[in-house]
Every structure is written in structure tokens, then in C-alpha cells.
Amino acid sequence: MTRHFLTDLDLSPDELVQVLDLADRLKAEPYALGALAGPQTAAVIFDKTSTRTRVSFAAGISALGGSPLIINPGEAQLGHKESIADTARVLERQVSLIIWRTYAQAGLEEMAAYSRVPVINALSDAYHPCQLLADLMTVRERLGSLQGRRLAYLGDAANNMAASYLLAGANAGMKVCVAGPQGHLPADHIVAAAAERARTTGGEVAVTTDPAQALAGAEVVATDTWVSMGQQEAAEPAETFADYQLNAQALQQAADGAVVLHCLPATRGAEITAEVMDGPASAVWDEAENRLHAQKALMAWLLVESGLAADEVVQWVRQEVSR
Ligand code: CP
Numbered sequence: 001m002t003r004h005f006l007t008d009l010d011l012s013p014d015e016l017v018q019v020l021d022l023a024d025r026l027k028a029e030p031y032a033l034g035a036l037a038g039p040q041t042a043a044v045i046f047d048k049t050s051t052r053t054r055v056s057f058a059a060g061i062s063a064l065g066g067s068p069l070i071i072n073p074g075e076a077q078l079g080h081k082e083s084i085a086d087t088a089r090v091l092e093r094q095v096s097l098i099i100w101r102t103y104a105q106a107g108l109e110e111m112a113a114y115s116r117v118p119v120i121n122a123l124s125d126a127y128h129p130c131q132l133l134a135d136l137m138t139v140r141e142r143l144g145s146l147q148g149r150r151l152a153y154l155g156d157a158a159n160n161m162a163a164s165y166l167l168a169g170a171n172a173g174m175k176v177c178v179a180g181p182q183g184h185l186p187a188d189h190i191v192a193a194a195a196e197r198a199r200t201t202g203g204e205v206a207v208t209t210d211p212a213q214a215l216a217g218a219e220v221v222a223t224d225t226w227v228s229m230g231q232q233e234a235a236e237p238a239e240t241f242a243d244y245q246l247n248a249q250a251l252q253q254a255a256d257g258a259v260v261l262h263c264l265p266a267t268r269g270a271e272i273t274a275e276v277m278d279g280p281a282s283a284v285w286d287e288a289e290n291r292l293h294a295q296k297a298l299m300a301w302l303l304v305e306s307g308l309a310a311d312e313v314v315q316w317v318r319q320e321v322s323r
């Protein structure tokens with residue numbers, strides 16, 4: 001059965017650890033695995049702009065021995081002259097992976113429903129699960145473990161990153177608290193799904209309008225832009241989020257040695273101050289680099305689990321993840 005990665009919960013807790021272990025392994029030895037040797041082509045489609053996602057997928061596909069086919073916004077027939085289903089029917093015959101940054105989560109689900117090859121969510125309005133693989137990898141590097149670690153997210157708690165922190169954090173057994181202003185809190189179904197997963201992992205999820213509540217004891221403090229892509233016209237004035245800025249005063253309320261994350265791009269002086277982003281607690285550049293390693297691991301893992309990888313690739317991956 002083809003495995004897709006459309007939301008953070010598309011990996012079980014055990015599978016998440018497998019992908020993170022594989023990512024660590026590929027960070028140590030970047031060219032050890034030719035999962036896309038051939039070279040096989042992987043389509044990377046963008047309906048929204050990108051720096052990190054574009055570069056990390058292109059570099060990662062190349063490092064796995066494959067060839068990235070980058071399709072920029074407006075370049076394909078997809079979405080205006082051709083349906084998602086028909087696009088999937090064409091792509092799955094010619095590429096080994098479909099990686100897509102788009103608006104509606106439903107579009108990704110439709111693409112996956114018609115594709116024999118794995119479909120990866122490279123950010124939607126609802127979730128950013130590839131980013132969370134990199135974030136969790138970074139937290140493991142800095143703190144040594146994920147289970148039971150407290151993570152606070154401050155800012156637009158209704159956006160894709162907040163949803164992914166809740167889901168992926170719960171999946172990893174973390175204690176996640178997201179804080180944002182009234183009107184910018186996560187949808188009930190996201191919180192319920194995260195809470196359900198947390199019950200199986202020993203994690204916890206909480207939502208609050210009080211940043212101090214989220215920050216108390218937090219070992220990881222994360223934020224994201226106050227205006228996400230596609231939401232510029234409905235953007236709130238910055239004052240709406242002012243109490244949720246990740247600044248030195250906020251960081252002081254977190255645990256000693258807390259790690260700062262931001263998926264980037266950041267607006268210094270808005271959701272995060274330059275002092276914090278460029279300061280000693282910040283792990284944002286490791287986090288950006290880890291997109292590469294985590295996504296390579298994810299691509300290889302999905303191909304193996306979908307029965308689409310060569311025997312030697314299957315053997316290599318199985319050996320690494322069973323350690
Ligand atoms: N964090 C992230 O996804 O960055 P890009 O929008 O530059 O890809």
C-alpha cells in the first residue's frame with residue numbers, strides 16, 4: 001500500500017522515531033543512501049513561494065541519487081486547466097514522488113487518492129508536517145530526547161505551524177502548549193486529534209490565551225509569522241499579537257537553557273526579536289538545515305514502506321531503523 005505524508009499523524013509514534021533516526025544517520029553520512037538512484041525523478045510542485053522547502057527537497061532528492069523536477073507557481077496546468085486527479089494520473093506514471101506545497105489540505109488528499117507514488121505535504125494552509133520533522137530532529141539534537149519535553153508555541157495559534165506543533169508534538173510524546181489571542185486559536189478538531197494521539201504517547205496538549213502559561217517550564221519555545229501565505233489580505237494589525245512576541249522577557253519565563261525555534265522566514269521585530277533570533281538560545285539555522293536531512297529520511301522511508309524501493313535500499317533502511 002502506498003504511504004503518503006499529508007499530516008503529522010500519518011506516521012505512527014514508532015514510525016516517527018524511525019524517520020528521525022534515519023535522518024540522524026543521513027546527516028552523518030549524506031550520500032550513503034541511493035534511494036532515488038537511477039536517477040529517478042521527484043516532482044516538487046509549488047503553489048506558494050518557498051526558499052527552504054525548495055532548496056532542501058531539490059538538494060535532498062539529488063543527494064539520494066534522483067533528479068528534482070521543480071514546478072513553480074502557475075507553471076503547470078494543475079488547478080486551472082486540469083483537475084488534481086488527472087494531474088496525479090499523469091505524474092504517478094513518470095515520477096517516484098509527488099511533493100506539493102498548496103493551499104487546501106483537501107487538494108493533497110485528492111492527489112494522494114489518485115497516486116500510486118507517495119505524496120508529501122510540503123505545506124498547506126492546514127499543516128506543515130515536513131517542518132515538524134526538522135524541528136523534532138533539532139530538539140533531539142539539542143536536548144537529547146523528546147518524550148515529556150515541554151514545548152510552548154506563541155503567536156498565530158490558528159495557523160499551519162501551530163496545528164503541526166500540536167499533532168507532531170503529541171506524536172512524539174511532548175507536552176505542547178500553544179498560546180495566541182482570541183480568534184487565533186487552533187480548531188477544535190486539531191486539538192482533539194492531538195489529544196487523542198497524546199493519550200497513546202504520554203504527551204499532553206493545551207491551548208491558552210495566556211503566554212505566561214505556555215512559557216512556564218518550556219524547554220522549547222517556538223513561534224512563526226503572524227501573517228501566513230495566502231492570508232495577507234485578511235491580516236490582523238500587529239497589535240493583535242503583540243503580547244505573544246518571542247522576546248528576551250518571554251524567553252526568561254521559559255526553562256533555563258530553553259531552545260528557540262522558528263520555521264522561517266521570520267520578521268525580526270514582529271513575532272521574534274533580533275536579540276532572541278540571533279542569540280544563544282536560537283537553533284533556527286540548525287532547524288533550517290535539518291529540513292534537508294529529515295526530508296531525505298522521509299522520502300526514503302516512504303518509498304521503502306510503499307514497496308517502491310530497490311532491494312538494497314530496503315535492506316539499508318531496515319538495518320538503520322532497527323538499531
Ligand atoms: N520554513 C519553510 O517552509 O520555509 P520556506 O517557505 O522558505 O520553504
Ligand code: NVA
Nearest residue numbers: 159161228229263264
Ligand atoms: N505559517 C507560515 C509558514 C511558512 C513556512 C505560512 O504558511 O506562511
